[in-house]
Amino acid sequence: MSEPSTVVNRPVITAWSALSPFGMGRAAFTEGLRERRRTAAPLDPDQWRAAGRSASLVPGFDVRAALGKKGTRSMDRVTGLAVTTVSRLLDDSPRNRRVATGENAALVLGTTIGSVQSQMDFTRDSFTGEKPFFVDPARFPNAVMNCAAGQSAIRHQLRGPNTTIAGGHAAGLYALNYSRRLLNFGRARTVLCGGVEEFSHARSWLDMHTHNPETDGEAVPPGEGCGLFLIERNSPLDPEQPVLAEILAVEMGIALDGGVRPALASCLKRAMRRARVRPEEIWALSTSEAPGPSGEQERAAVDEVGAGAAPVRLTQNSLIGDTGAAAAAFQVAAVLAHAEGRPEAAGQVALVTSVDRDGAVGCALLRLS
Incomplete structure (x- = not known):
């Protein structure tokens, strides 16, 4: 379908x-x-x-x-x-x-x-x-x-x-x-x-x-x-619905033969095209902080596609360690926690990227409320 x-x-x-x-x-x-x-x-x-x-x-x-x-x-x-x-x-x-x-x-x-x-x-x-x-x-x-x-x-x-x-x-x-x-x-x-x-x-x-x-x-x-x-x-007519963020786009891919940068860059381009978001609109960024060459390629892909952006960079691996399958969820939580209590975050766009050592790559774009 x-x-x-x-x-x-x-x-x-x-x-x-x-x-x-x-x-x-x-x-x-x-x-x-x-x-x-x-x-x-x-x-x-x-x-x-x-x-x-x-x-x-x-x-x-x-x-x-x-x-x-x-x-x-x-x-x-x-x-x-x-x-x-x-x-x-x-x-x-x-x-x-x-x-x-x-x-x-x-x-x-x-x-x-x-x-x-x-x-x-x-x-x-x-x-x-x-x-x-x-x-x-x-x-x-x-x-x-x-x-x-x-x-x-x-x-x-x-x-x-x-x-x-x-x-x-x-x-x-x-x-x-x-x-x-x-x-x-x-x-x-x-x-x-x-x-x-x-x-x-x-x-x-x-x-x-x-x-x-x-x-x-x-x-x-x-x-x-x-x-x-x-x-x-999203239910605009529901006054009790406490919207924290709108999910603009989620894109996933597979990095073959260590090609994290092109695979992730492709995901980023698709997500930004689907969400109609320009690079300079990205207000907050949370990468997976993948260690070694994969992390270097992750950062390179973000810099390539996000040229012109100057986001707040959120990091947490050094604080809570390698949390495995919970890592990307904690990245999204970090974005929401960072925006909480900050009026300037309303309407801003946050980018979350993830890289797994077995080749899975992906990204999500969220519009904060």
Whole structure:
């Protein structure tokens, strides 16, 4: 099905929340970002058997403490992060829960591959048990990529489309684009959209063994968290709708043979053409800060297409670490947090770009309200 060439009623972001290394909730994220607070801390060796000595964790996060004992006995960390963030966003205002639950409420969640720890644990049990099938069936759902999205929908009565999108660091933008299409084609009334990543022993070792300093640059300490947005159709006649930003365009691409610059430049040109935005209109910029040559090409593509722009440059990787599939969602959250309380941001355009080491590239243009 082809998408309409002209979208008069573009989707808008009306609410957001985050569980991040800055803390739990939207206010904690905004405060930590504005304070430029670094979050990496030494890991407790009694709790973590990780490859590195430090990480940026959601402070004090415990699944059972956050969600209670009911239904959390076998819930893994990534699912707990997602379910808690959904709960936070819905509880932020009565309107959020009213419009973002029920039959026409969708959930689109970006991930890398789900919970690496759960997958490794379940596989290990099949080898170490007396027989391969002597595994805990309650732990099997955690080994499936869409567990976090499914559990979030069940717990919070989200009965519309439920989708998990694997896209690594660009997963948040893939989710944003998918959400936009769901609304444009009338498949949902509202969409909770974002990305989630957990820190775990397995992830830290996997990152260490797959890291190539020559192509990936210096390793960034791992981080974790979940960024989530409430996406709706723009309803000018609804006085209660608190529009934070209009989604002007989202474009995705694939960089082949290390060609990040041409692939991302093509995405940027398509997005700016679709949104009818000139380079000099870009007020704020959040890049993925990809390490090594990919990051250099990302910056080169932005400089090439955005010639004439002098945006505020928002950075956060040095503060919260490599948050994996939550990274692009946190970039969008950073744009919204930066605009909050700044009257001069109204009507301005923000650009978010993302690059994943496996070749996914993308960008989003938002008009702030």
